[in-house]
Amino acid sequence: MKQTWRWFGPNDPVSLQDIRQAGATGIVTALHDIPNGVVWSREAIAERKKMIEEAGLVWSVVESIPLHEDVKLQRGDYKTYIANWGESLRNLASEGIKIICYNFMPVLDWTRTDLAWELPSGARCLRFDADRFAAFDLYILKREAAQSEYTDAEKASAKACFDAMSDEDKDLLVRNMIAGLPGSEESYTIERFAAQLDLYKDIDADQLRKHLGDFLNEVLPIAEEVGSKLAIHPDDPPRPLFGLPRIVSNVEDMRALRAVNDSPANGFTLCTGSYGVHEGNDLPAMVDEFADFIYFFHLRSTKRDGKSFYEADHFGGHVDMVEVIRRYKAVEEKTGLSIPFRPDHGHQILDDLTRRSNPGYPAIGRLRGLAELRGAMMAIGGKLD
Known part of the structure; x- marks a missing residue:
């Protein structure tokens, strides 16, 4: 169980030193300054990796290499953007960074009011x-x-x-x-x-899933060649918004994604917060079913109120976090892998309330979440990296 923390680069108000003091050992980040569709050079990757390692941490997961909207729409220069995405994948692998969290949500990739x-x-x-x-x-x-x-x-x-x-x-x-x-x-x-939004008026879920399949058929062979794993993030929230199609919201969608391409590199980010908003999702059972293809865990809880929800304490809300962690441990025992997790989001508490931070990503609230998750993992005999 690799303890990681999302960091938004040098301009993140939460510093690498803060993260190390919180107890995380790995960083989840991206080259946020590079425009969508542009290749991440090996030099730029190496520079960011060096910055992280000089702080006593490792770059564990990429979240994300953004997909240009034209790839989802299959218009314009989308084939070039797919090729560029594949080249970024190669360059990351050359620097030893091989877990890629990404998403295929149209227009907006997460939404809160x-x-x-x-x-x-x-x-x-x-x-x-x-x-x-x-x-x-x-x-x-x-x-x-x-x-x-x-x-x-x-x-x-x-x-x-x-x-x-x-x-x-x-x-x-x-x-x-x-x-x-x-x-x-x-x-x-x-x-x-x-x-x-108007660009998607003629694209339904089946068509969007086909576009995702076409993308994966191009990049998964590269991932297999360089030893990388792709871990798609679920829709957030997991329901249609603004009439846009959603294709990664529930267990049926997960099965459909594996059916599109059965490559071992075609995997999932198991985000308990996002999947947990869909009341029909049995999170422990989902961990069991896709044990061989879960390469990253986002651990947070949400509390539903009809179609509304809020982000609860990590051990509050409607997610049975202890049971998810038990199944997470079983996945590691089954696969022999040490799978990274991060305390996904956190409440603004204490000094967070007066300190600048990115929405959902305060320092102390996430530190509390990481500490609670770590405690539960140790209590069930989990091994922490």
Whole structure:
């Protein structure tokens, strides 16, 4: 069980020294300054790797090599972008970095309506509020097809929510929804966002899955050649948004992905927070079923309230974290691998409340999560790297 921590590079308010003091040994990061679709040079990778190693840490996982939107749409120079992605994969492997977390979510790769929702304790967390989301979709974005995608009751709740918002509330909601969260591939204006959504009007889940399959058929042979593993991240949240197709939301989607290409390099990031929002997902059973193909764990919990949810304590919410960890240990025993995990997201607590940090990625809240996860792992006899 490799203890890792997400770091957004030299401009991250949480430093490598902070991370080492928190107890993590590995770093999960990317070259965030390189535009989507451009090759990551071996020199740039080596420079970032050296920075991490000089801090006494190792670069364990790439999250992510962003996929250019044209790859998902299969338009324009998408074949060049796929080739460039494969070249980046080779260059990373040349530097010994061989676990790649990526996603295939159209337009937005994760979505929250509230980035600092206050809990009864005074801590703050990320939240997805279904009424606020629908208010944005129906009355700010004014997406034409949205009127047919909500029930009358949902539209009434969204309208009441919208009417209660001040102008400042509306501006903040817009920023939260489309301005780009940490790790997101793009940032949008309302007009550009609407135009991007329109590009997907004729692409359903089956077509998007085919595009993913075409991408994988090109890059998986490279991954096998250089000994790398691809670990797709689930949809976040795992349900259709803005009429966009979703293809990595549940166990059936996971089975379909393996059916697209049965390469041993075609694997998963088991994100308990994302998969946990889908009430039909049995997370321990999913770990069991895909034990041979889980190459990375994101461990966090979410608490559902209808279609809304918030990010709970790591051992709160609707995720049976202890049982997931037991199955995680069994996967390592079965495969003989030491699989990296990271404390995914965290509450703003204590000095986090006054210290600048990326939404979802405060220092102390994640330190607490890592400590709790480490304790549970040690209690069941897990071996920590």
